[in-house]
Amino acid sequence: MFKTILFDVDGTIIDTQYVMTRSLQKTLLEEKQLEVPLEDLHFILGIPGREAIKKFSENDTELETLLTKWNNNILLFSEYATLFPGIEKVIKDLHAQSIELGVVTSKTQEEMKNEFDSFGLTQYFKVQVTASDTDLHKPNPDPIQKALEELGVDKKETVYVGDSLYDMKSAKSCGVSFAVAQWGAVESSAFTDIDFSLATPKDVLTLANIKTDMI
The missing domain is CATH 1.10.150 (DNA polymerase; domain 1)
Incomplete structure (x- = not known):
């Protein structure tokens, strides 16, 4: 998909x-x-x-x-700080199936280095857009737009997975689909403009039309 x-x-x-x-x-x-x-x-x-x-x-x-x-x-x-159960395997499986992966975060580059790199997942993401990379941040479209431009991909073939209202608003204002990560969402009842609701990290595989029983 x-x-x-x-x-x-x-x-x-x-x-x-x-x-x-x-x-x-x-x-x-x-x-x-x-x-x-x-x-x-x-x-x-x-x-x-x-x-x-x-x-x-x-x-x-x-x-x-x-x-x-x-x-x-x-x-x-x-x-x-811990990885959500199952998310590491999902990311590796998506990468193995040649899905283009990127990170769009409100963390700065320094925060990513201090708080994310130790988990050993950086290699799977072709692009990382942080708060250090754009003048305007989520909920504005700029961070996601920058990721699209750096990857050179079609927004119609792109989905953003996030847990906050800022994530949703950023995706929708940029014109890409949004999937709410229910496993981490705090304000789940406040999401009003979502395309997909994902109960567990494993559900992310369905966004790429990967059957979970194949991995």
């Missing part, structure tokens, strides 16, 4: 919900003496860190300090 599959990272390939929310909670307590429940930080999932921090500071200098401290705290919790 689709010849190109683009993936979000957090909440789609790797489970970083605890890492991201707990590290920000720690940062806000240490730097601003704010006690914020973890559930009140779920909004940060799927958006650039700078945008998340803006809710807690309008001062540019303080914002930079908070970002630096947050990134340091993320490293303290990085051991809790």
